[in-house]
C-alpha cells in the first residue's frame with residue numbers, strides 16, 4: 001500500500017484507499033478488542049499484571065475505547081465511504097491519492113495519540129481524552145481530507161439524484177468535523193467548569209448520534225439493496241430517518257449528565273428529545289426489514305446479509321433501551337452502573353460493528369475481485385461475535401442492576417463489588433470470544449486477498465458460490 | 469435538474485443543525501455562566517491551578533506548575549497570631565487559574581468584589597502571588613470572592629511557605645493531576661447523585677461549585693465509592709497509604725489496582741524501595757504462609773503518592 005503514497009493519482013488503481021482502510025480497520029479491531037479483553041480481565045482479577053504504571057487499568061481503559069472508536073469503527077466507515085460513494089455516483093473516487101494519504105496519516109496519528117494516552121497524557125475528558133495537539137491533528141489530517149474526498153466525489157457524480165447512503169455520508173462527514181472542533185474547544189480555549197463538562201458530553205453524544213449511528217445506517221442502506229437485489233423499500237422513510245437524525249439526535253446531550261447540577265430545563269428538554277430518537281430508529285429498522293421482503297433466505301445463506309440484518313435487529317433493543325433509560329424516571333436507578341457499559345457495547349459492538357463488518361467483508365471482495373476465502377471461518381467469526389457480545393451484554397446488565405439496587409438500599413460498597421464478581425468474569429469470557437473471532441476474521445480476509453477465487457468480469461461477489 | 473431540491477435541503481439542514489446548536493450550546497452556556505461561584509468552587513480552582521490535564525506547563529502530567537495550598541495560623545509577615553486561614557500560594561511562574569485570568573467567569577458579585585476589593589488584577593504571574601478566599605455582602609447577598617493577599621496584605625509566596633512549613637503545605641493541585649492521569653475517575657465519581665445516594669456519600673454539588681475547574685473529571689462510571697467527600701469519611705493517612713500501596717491489605721475483596729509505583733524509587737529516608745522483596749513477602753502473606761503483611765514504606769516528600777494523598781484528603 002505504502003508504495004502508492006508517491007505515485008501519480010492516475011497510476012493508483014481505483015479502490016486502493018478502500019483496501020488500505022479496510023485492512024487497517026480490521027487490525028485496529030483486533031488490537032482494540034484485545035485491549036478490551038485485557039481491561040476486563042483486570043476488573044475481574046485486579047492482581048492480573050500489577051506493579052506497572054503502563055498496565056494499570058486507569059492507563060489502559062481509554063486506549064481501548066478510542067482504539068475501537070477511531071481505529072475500528074471510524075476506519076471501517078472511511079473504507080465504506082471510499083468505495084460506496086463513488087459506486088453510487090457511478091464514478092471514481094475524487095482522489096485516490098488523498099485517500100491513501102488519509103489512511104496513512106490516520107494510522108500514524110492514531111498510533112501516536114494512543115501511545116501518548118497510554119503514557120498518561122490525557123485531557124481528562126471522557127471520549128475527548130486526546131491532548132489538544134492530537135485533536136488538531138485529527139481535525140486537519142483525518143476528518144477534513146476524508147470529508148473533502150466524500151464531498152468532491154458526490155459533486156463529481158455521474159448520476160442525477162443522490163442516493164440515501166450518500167446524503168448520510170455527505171452530511172455525516174460535515175457534522176463530525178463540526179462536532180469534533182466544537183466539542184474540543186474547551187481544550188483549545190481553556191473553557192472551564194460545568195460548561196466544559198457539558199461540552200464533553202455534547203461531544204460524546206453527538207459523535208455517536210451524528211457520526212456512528214447515521215453512517216452505520218447509511219452502510220446498511222447500501223448493502224441490503226445491493227446484495228439482495230431488492231430496491232430500497234421507501235425513500236420517503238429514508239427522508240424521515242435523515243431529517244429526524246439531524247433534528248432529534250443532535251439535541252439530547254444533557255441526558256448523559258442527569259445527576260449533575262445542570263439547569264433543570266436542559267435536563268427535561270434532553271429527556272424528551274431522547275425519546276424522540278425512536279423516530280429515526282423505527283424508520284431505519286422498518287425500512288430495511290421491509291427491503292428484505294422475499295429474500296429472507298439470504299439472511300441464512302449470505303454472509304453480508306447475515307451481519308447487516310443482525311445489526312439492524314440489534315438496533316431495536318438498542319433504541320428501546322436508549323430511549324427509556326435516559327428518562328428521569330429510570331435514569332436515576334441505572335446511572336453510572338454497568339448497565340450503561342452494557343448499553344454502550346450494544347450500540348458499538350452490537351448494532352454498529354455488525355453493519356461495518358458487512359461493509360468490510362463486501363467491500364474487500366468487490367475491490368480485490370476475489371471471493372471470500374472461507375464461509376466456515378466467516379460463520380465462526382459471526383457466532384463468536386454474537387455469542388461473545390450477548391454474554392457481555394447480559395452479564396453487564398445484571399451487574400448494573402445489582403449496582404443500582406446497591407445505590408438505593410445503601411449497601412456497603414464492598415458488598416456490591418463482591419456481588420458483581422461473577423459477572424465481571426463472564427464479561428471477560430464473552431469479550432475474549434469477540435477478540436478470538438476477530439483474529440480468525442483477519443486471517444480469513446488475508447487469505448481472501450491471497451487465495452480467494454477470482455471473480456470474473458461483470459459478476460458480483462455474492463453471485464458466486466462459497467467454496468470452503 | 470434536480471439540483472433545486474438539494475439547495476433547499478442544504479439550507480434546511482443548516483437551519484436544523486444551527487437551531488440545535490443554539491438550543492443545546494448557546495442557551496445552556498448563558499445559563500451556566502450566570503451563576504456566582506461558591507466557596508467550594510473557589511477553593512477548588514485556587515488549589516488546582518490552571519488546568520488539571522495536559523497543558524504547556526505540564527505536558528507529561530507530572531504535577532508541575534501547580535499552586536500549593538497552606539494552612540496559616542500566624543501572619544507570615546508580622547508573625548502575629550491570626551484566625552486560621554487557607555492560603556493558595558502561586559510561586560513565580562505558576563499559571564493562574566481561570567478566575568484570576570478571566571474574572572468574568574466568577575459570576576455576578578464575585579467578579580466585582582474580586583477585582584475591586586480583592587485586587588486580583590494586580591496579581592503578577594512573574595512574581596507569583598498568594599490568594600485567600602474572603603466574604604463580603606454585595607447587593608444584600610453574602611458573596612465569596614478572591615483576595616490577592618500579596619496586594620492587600622503584602623504576603624509573598626516564599627514568606628508564606630516558610631511560615632507554614634512542609635507539614636502544613638498540601639500539594640492538592642499536583643494531586644488532582646495524579647487523579648486524572650491515573651484514571652481514578654474511571655471507577656470513582658466525584659458526583660454524589662441528586663436522586664438518592666447522597667445520603668450515603670454526602671451532599672451533591674451545586675451549579676457554582678465548578679466555576680473555573682478544568683477538567684471536572686467527575687466521572688460517568690461508578691465501580692467504586694463516590695469520593696467527593698471521602699476526606700470527611702476517612703481522615704486516616706495510614707489507611708490511605710496501605711490502601712494505595714495495595715488495596716487488598718485493608719480490603720481483601722477490593723478490585724482497585726495497586727498504586728505502589730507512585731511511591732517512586734526511594735522512601736522517606738532516601739532508601740531505595742525493594743518492590744520485589746515486598747511482593748514476595750506479600751504473596752507469602754496472601755497465601756497464608758505468614759500472618760503479618762509487610763510494612764508499607766513511608767513516602768518521600770516529593771513523591772507522586774504524596775500529591776495524591778494530599779488531594780484525596782482535601783475532598784471534605
Ligand code: HEM
Pocket residue numbers: 032033034035036037038039040043061064065068069072073340341344345348349353427428430431432434435654688689691
Ligand atoms: C467493537 C467493539 C467494541 C467497542 C466499540 C467498545 C466500546 C467501548 C466503549 C465506548 C466503552 C466505554 C463505555 C462507557 O464508558 O460506558 C468501553 C468500555 C469497555 N470495554 Fe469495550 N468495546 C468493544 C469491545 C470490547 C470487548 C471485546 C471487550 C472485552 C471484554 C471490551 C471491554 C471493555 C471494558 C472492560 C470497558 C471498561 C468498562 C468500564 O469502565 O466499566 N470491549 N468499550
